[in-house]
Amino acid sequence: MARKIGSNGEKTAAELRAAAQRLFARHGYAAVSMRQIASEVGVQVGALYLYIADKQALLFELMDAHMTALSDALEAEPSLGDDPSARLERFVRFHLRWHLERTDAVFISYMELRNLEPQNFAKIEARRREYEDILGGILRDGVAQGVFHLADTRLGVFGIIALLNGVNTWFRAGRRLSLEGVTAIYLDMVRAAVGQKPAAQPSPD
Amino acid sequence: MARKIGSNGEKTAAELRAAAQRLFARHGYAAVSMRQIASEVGVQVGALYLYIADKQALLFELMDAHMTALSDALEAEPSLGDDPSARLERFVRFHLRWHLERTDAVFISYMELRNLEPQNFAKIEARRREYEDILGGILRDGVAQGVFHLADTRLGVFGIIALLNGVNTWFRAGRRLSLEGVTAIYLDMVRAAVGQKPAAQPSPD
DNA sequence: GTCTATATTACGATAGAC
């Protein structure tokens, strides 16, 4: 399509979201001004409002896109049949890889919940519960089949999610541990925490 | 000492910190104005500056007081000798109880780190590392004595702290689970995660 | 599509009266 020279609509829209994500993650939503974002994008502040209704909508769009992409990505993972151990391993591997590749979006999704207006907050929370309930299903099946030993699967979900998300607070690529190394260690901790017998786990890869 | 009627210095100072802690936890440091705090305290904004140098100092004082109280409280716990299992149990029980009784201060101490100026940030981080290294010592001793089986004690510390801190995101007193009920379940998960043999643990209380 | 300019409101912090 013909576009005016110097007109950069789609590019500006993308850069706006990228800059906002970076700045919100670094300094926090409330501490970042629209002027700062505009400066990062390389336009004046007025130009931003061609692409967003207001600052709140910008935050919500970022978080909503993140949660949607998360659910979509998990659904796109190949299924591993009925074996709870295999499904748990798949979940842990997916969760760690996916979250460690998106540190800014993940950080925002956990830190900025309180800056969402009530309706927006409810939508994001619903998406998160959906995602976490997939893990819940794995744990419940595992307990029912006797391969996991867990006093409370609901707390098991909370515990595992918290354990895994904690990695984002300290992991930096290129240090002592690779993603694979971290994943192996955390897999051991998760399997142990759900009371999976070491004998029941498949040969390590 | 004689104090002018209507003069409320110490009370105002305490209420200022209490209000700031409550509001910072609810809405975030950057989103809370000094005017809001003053309104909660029941004074005009100018009066606040009798008790704090500026807003940043107020945040730092809250976080510093929190971390100092945390270290002091852990040190005041009775020692349990050399047995790593007993020390781990003591740590978990202390950490959960202490953190669940101070949800606002805990929330601030994890969420507002990025709003600290560099010097203040360094001080708070040093205090946190000190505290977490106490758990590190327990894990290292346990591994050395063969009662824990953990591939990486440093990641063990990160994992356990994240697991335990996650409780603050969902626990509410007076619901289905009591503090004691939660603690028992989390103790099981922690013991399992560090690879402690169930046979090695003392009789349940 | 972006700019400049601006309306409106709010911020942190201080000065001086009481």
Next chain:
DNA sequence: GTCTATCGTAATATAGAC
């Protein structure tokens, strides 16, 4: 010890020129 009033700055968002 607290109040009122204010300084100087910056916020979000919009209007209209180009």
